[in-house]
Amino acid sequence: DAKTTQPTSMDCAEGRAANLPCNHSTISGNEYVYWYRQIHSQGPQYIIHGLKNNETNEMASLIITEDRKSSTLILPHATLRDTAVYYCIVRGGNQSGGYALNFGKGTSLLVTP
């Protein structure tokens, strides 16, 4: 699976959009980009995933560049409850590791009042 690079930490003011970048320059054609977040002491929570088209759901939007080498997770109106560690994970459809996700260090997002 492709390696991802994320900033260690970011700040965002409450009510503003939080844009979390992720680089995955070695991504291959069949690999998806997944975003998860982990609020302190809780299990990771699924946010969104995509292959090459931009995606939106009730939680966030995922923008994937045309060359697929990077992506951005957008939380349109961040709240204090969005303070968490956000993980960008690239995962192919092959069954190696039982489709398990490889979590890196993630980005620690702090939403401030």
Next chain:
Amino acid sequence: DAGITQSPRYKITETGRQVTLMCHQTWSHSYMFWYRQDLGHGLRLIYYSAAADITDKGEVPDGYVVSRSKTENFPLTLESATRSQTSVYFCATRQPGHGYTFGSGTRLTVV
């Protein structure tokens, strides 16, 4: 309630004891996983299971045993607990097309 349940939520055990962490799903998802999370290491895969009676090792399987006699249960056993196994353990299932769902975790302390 539908979902994934881990028990116990907290456990303190002594070195050398056997301890089993439970994971139960109310769906019938084929794939289930056990991760551990430690400061400085993030989440690491211990074992996974593709279906009942099919299990395989992940990144850090030493000292752990799993079984999956029923699709809905995936217990993790520490045969002889060591202090290095003090960690937070997360169980997860894979939902085809909808991502992965994680349990709330078991915080295990080995003294």
